[in-house]
Amino acid sequence: MRAVHDRGGWPGAGPIDRSEHHLEDWERRTDAMVQLLASPDKRVIRVDEMRRAIESLPPEQYESFPYYGKWLSGIEILMVEKKILTREEIDRKVAELEKCGR
């Protein structure tokens, strides 16, 4: 079966939305995090790993997450996989920030 990201010739997908949109702060930060993690002097991750991590998202998440939402999920998957963060640490921090209303 074809993977969800492999879109060429996908029936009924319709035209690509090429319109630009304003980037939110979280989107810019996500981009910066990936640039930093993948920079040649750090090389904590490679962009190829990011692609593979994003491709591993459940299809319903892949379809519904915005572009940088997929990036964020990719970072989380790789940080947990590389034992840099645990899922619990990420969830705890998210809960903390939600409590602060941020």
Add this chain to the structure above:
Amino acid sequence: MEIGARFKPGDRVRVRSGNPPGHIRTPAYIRGKTGRVEAVQGLFRNPESLAFGGEGLPRQPLYFVGFNQSEVWGRYDGSPLDTLRVDIYEHWLEPA
């Protein structure tokens, strides 16, 4: 042209079929199709290994392969002269 490149511009090649597990850079719609090598792009680390934390070595020749659109799609309404070009790594190609 490149050291270790098995094919040269002008060679007819067939893209391998199948859907192996892992991270693949060869799109599904082009697998099993026959095209012509237009250029050897150079040697690059294999992304299928890099994607899982490997070093991607040995470097793989990457080819710019041209296909006829009407051969790629079952139903193609455009001109029969339309072509499609895809970057494909050597291990996905066989002589045709």
